[in-house]
Amino acid sequence: MHSFEAISLDALDTMGTEQLDTLPFGVVGLTSEGLVEIYNATEERLAGLPREGVIGTHYFSVTAQCMNNFMVAQRFEDEAEIDAVIDYVLTLRMRPTPVRLRLLKASGKERHFILIQR
Amino acid sequence: MTSELEAENAALLQFLYACPAGLIEFSASGGIGMVNPAAMNLLLPIAGRPFVTNLFEVMEGCAPELRNMIQRFEPAHGAICDGHRIVTGRGDRSLVLACSIVKLTQERYITTLTDVSEQVARERRLKQAEAWFASLLDGVDDVAVLSLDANGCIDAVTGSALRQTGFAETELLGRRFEAFDRPDRASAMPLPGEAIAIARRDGWHLHEGWHARADGGRYWCQRLVAVRDHAEAPSAGFTLVMRAVTRQGKDAADLRRMLTRDHLTGASNRAHFFEAAERQRVRSLQGGESMAVIVLDVDHFKRVNDGYGHAAGDTVLREVARRCEAELRPEDIFARLGGEEFVALLPSATLEMAVVAADRLRMSLAGKTIDCGEAQLSITASFGCSTLDAAPAATLAELLAAADAALYQAKRSGRNRVVSFKADQVAA
Numbered sequence A: 001m002h003s004f005e006a007i008s009l010d011a012l013d014t015m016g017t018e019q020l021d022t023l024p025f026g027v028v029g030l031t032s033e034g035l036v037e038i039y040n041a042t043e044e045r046l047a048g049l050p051r052e053g054v055i056g057t058h059y060f061s062v063t064a065q066c067m068n069n070f071m072v073a074q075r076f077e078d079e080a081e082i083d084a085v086i087d088y089v090l091t092l093r094m095r096p097t098p099v100r101l102r103l104l105k106a107s108g109k110e111r112h113f114i115l116i117q118r
Numbered sequence B: 001m002t003s004e005l006e007a008e009n010a011a012l013l014q015f016l017y018a019c020p021a022g023l024i025e026f027s028a029s030g031g032i033g034m035v036n037p038a039a040m041n042l043l044l045p046i047a048g049r050p051f052v053t054n055l056f057e058v059m060e061g062c063a064p065e066l067r068n069m070i071q072r073f074e075p076a077h078g079a080i081c082d083g084h085r086i087v088t089g090r091g092d093r094s095l096v097l098a099c100s101i102v103k104l105t106q107e108r109y110i111t112t113l114t115d116v117s118e119q120v121a122r123e124r125r126l127k128q129a130e131a132w133f134a135s136l137l138d139g140v141d142d143v144a145v146l147s148l149d150a151n152g153c154i155d156a157v158t159g160s161a162l163r164q165t166g167f168a169e170t171e172l173l174g175r176r177f178e179a180f181d182r183p184d185r186a187s188a189m190p191l192p193g194e195a196i197a198i199a200r201r202d203g204w205h206l207h208e209g210w211h212a213r214a215d216g217g218r219y220w221c222q223r224l225v226a227v228r229d230h231a232e233a234p235s236a237g238f239t240l241v242m243r244a245v246t247r248q249g250k251d252a253a254d255l256r257r258m259l260t261r262d263h264l265t266g267a268s269n270r271a272h273f274f275e276a277a278e279r280q281r282v283r284s285l286q287g288g289e290s291m292a293v294i295v296l297d298v299d300h301f302k303r304v305n306d307g308y309g310h311a312a313g314d315t316v317l318r319e320v321a322r323r324c325e326a327e328l329r330p331e332d333i334f335a336r337l338g339g340e341e342f343v344a345l346l347p348s349a350t351l352e353m354a355v356v357a358a359d360r361l362r363m364s365l366a367g368k369t370i371d372c373g374e375a376q377l378s379i380t381a382s383f384g385c386s387t388l389d390a391a392p393a394a395t396l397a398e399l400l401a402a403a404d405a406a407l408y409q410a411k412r413s414g415r416n417r418v419v420s421f422k423a424d425q426v427a428a
Helices: A009-014 A019-021 A041-047 A059-063 A073-078 B006-020 B036-047 B055-059 B065-072 B117-138 B160-163 B192-203 B250-260 B270-287 B299-310 B312-327 B351-366 B394-412
Strands: A026-030 A036-039 A080-091 A095-105 A110-117 B022-026 B032-035 B076-088 B095-105 B108-115 B142-150 B154-158 B206-210 B218-227 B238-244 B291-298 B335-340 B343-349 B369-370 B375-377 B381-387 B418-420
Touching: A009 A095, A009 A110, A009 B036, A009 B076, A019 A041, A026 A041, A059 B006, A073 A080, A073 A095, A080 B036, A080 B343, A095 B032, A095 B335, A095 B369, B022 B036, B036 B095, B036 B108, B065 B076, B076 B192, B076 B250, B095 B117, B095 B299, B117 B206, B142 B343, B160 B238, B192 B206, B192 B218, B192 B299, B238 B291, B270 B343, B270 B394, B291 B299, B291 B312, B291 B351, B291 B394, B312 B335, B312 B343, B312 B369, B312 B375, B343 B351, B351 B381, B351 B418, B381 B394
Parallel strands: B381 B418
Antiparallel strands: A026 A036, A026 A110, A080 A095, A095 A110, B022 B032, B022 B108, B076 B095, B095 B108, B142 B154, B142 B238, B206 B218, B218 B238, B291 B343, B291 B381, B335 B343, B369 B375
């Protein structure tokens, strides 16, 4: 099952770019320093940003300032393991957009994920 | 491959995503149309929940005035506020935001939000430092403390205030603190309400000028209006601290003279005139009153300089300033604009009153010779007047230009006379 709620961090980690691009929700994969490694086609389209401009940048300070707070960015710093779904409002293309975020972080895994469902 | 337009679009989006200042587009009812991440990041903690769709609802708790400011703003478009301060939250989690709003259409507004908490903290410290240094420099004799309500009306006084001013408590309570200002020609007073507005914005407002005493006299007063620090009610009111300065340091007095007076004649200098005149113009407009500008130019002044030397010329200019100031009211401003050209600003004077005043100046110059040592010189001047009641929408520059045009006419029609500008004379 590759649904927004059910997909596992392991599954995401092993998927190739093409597979990730077929997922109907946004997938952002970050290094432990917060640099963007994965930015799938869905997220590319909805945020209006081609992945070449996002990959390698610091996600919370360049692209997702609105997640740079205690509700999202801080949790990745504070918590060793997260698998949580939260209701949120993003400013995609400057429009306040209600979304559901799934935050995924596991101990022993270098990469963590933010899944975004509109 | 992305097209050029798409690439540009992406660059613009990234520009806005990364912008360090909050940027919001919203409707007349507060509905957020567009918002950048920095703005959302500032709004989320205020809202306390992640669903932020209406600016007025989010700001209801800390800045309910935003809604009113927008409703009250009548022009079809324009800046509604610039750097309006909003204190959010409470206690140690409180932030101060600077908010600027521009109205684009009846339905569309844009605002920027910036976190200025650090600056505000710095200003507070600066205020303390400044107050300390002022007391060291000026030899403060007495400090009076009063309490002002949110509108700047005195709502409590201490014994020190009664001692300093001589007024009884009942004479002070309920009155606006500015009612006790006694401005003179040399002091540019803030507009009524300006001190409160600035204190509300920046936390404080400092001013020095003449202040009334109960016996009809006045004293030189340093005045600090400071926002009262109540985290739970930021607009509770203000504390007014007044310091009577009887021994104004010689340096401070010299500096003040240098900054506001013309070194030769002792009249106000240009800078001071333009500052004071612009304030007066705004005040007159607000009060629906007139204001007169009289420009005067000494006739054939070159002949004095050429025939009797520059020392005689200087004597003439000093005497012109002395005689004119003696004929003017205390609230009038008399300034040297340059060379042998002077200007008088008469608050609340109509065109008719200005012509009478100008003719009084004219006669006081022409009536008696000026003693220049070896020579007794007969001096006349030509006058041009313009007023707000004749040209209600005029800017200061326009008033001066109109007075200049009238002065030119006075010169052309024979000198030693007063000509007033009338709107219908422009074509004549």
